[in-house]
Amino acid sequence: MTTKGEAFAGLSVALTTPITNGEVDYDKFGEQIEFQIAAGTNCLCPVGTTGESPTLSHEVHERVIAFVVEKAAGRIKVMPGTGSNSTAEALRLTKFAERVGADAALQVAPYYNKPTQKGFYEHFRxxxxxxxxxxxxxxxxxxxxxxxxxxxxxxxxxxxxIKLVKEATGSLDQASQIIAATNLTVLSGDDSLTLPLMAVGAHGVVSVVGNLVPGDMLQLIAAVNEGDFARAREWHYKLFALCRDMLGLATNPIPVKSAMQLVGRDSGEMLLPMTPLEPHEVDVLRKTLTAYGLL
Incomplete structure (x- = not known):
């Protein structure tokens, strides 16, 4: 079935934001963008949770969006995070993203103030x-x-x-209900649930581990799209330890920033209140990366 946001099906990568001495490292950021384009990633998602949007100033948030759009230069889609728990703020950020040439906007549900279902509807409307x-x-x-x-x-x-949903409830039932009743393009918000969600009709993933191994995530997605579920399961289990560590060792983006540092692609620096992994957690992550063949 054709879906409303089918141009964004496949692999979107929730980009980390490289930080050096407390500032965005745009040279390193450019390298990350080129890495994703070379891998064949479908879409870049900067300044989401993985990109440390809660700790970036509004000015830097906008600068990052403009930078990624400019560097992408039409070679890859860009869907930045522009959501907020203030509708007016989300609207301002989204209009900025549209003005500088973003292809879509990723809108996190309003957080902390816990709107009613009517409030959610009116916000997104x-x-x-x-x-x-x-x-x-x-x-x-x-x-x-x-x-x-x-x-x-x-x-x-x-x-x-409203063309897409990033589904990160962890509920296969909820995702199934949405897929059955709409023509939205549904993307998994959890790497480890990409295969089960696609098996019931989702169309890809907004991936954290894609920062490290976009090619492998693309292989999993391709296998599902080709109906080769035996091969898809092989990729699922190969990727599973990485997915587990990205979710289980500490709050995102702490583990992925540490992993990027270990493989030599990031300083690992984050903005407070995010802090690095503890030494014993780094040891666990190093073993996982070594077993995967990344170290």
Missing amino acids: VLAEECGIPQCIYNIPGRTAKNMEPETIIRLAELEN
């Missing part, structure tokens, strides 16, 4: 009606403290500019 680029709803109740119920998302799918 404003963004859909007042912005011209496709909107990807990002439902992650583990971080926002409130689930957007399937009925709300199904209602939002009636709006022309």
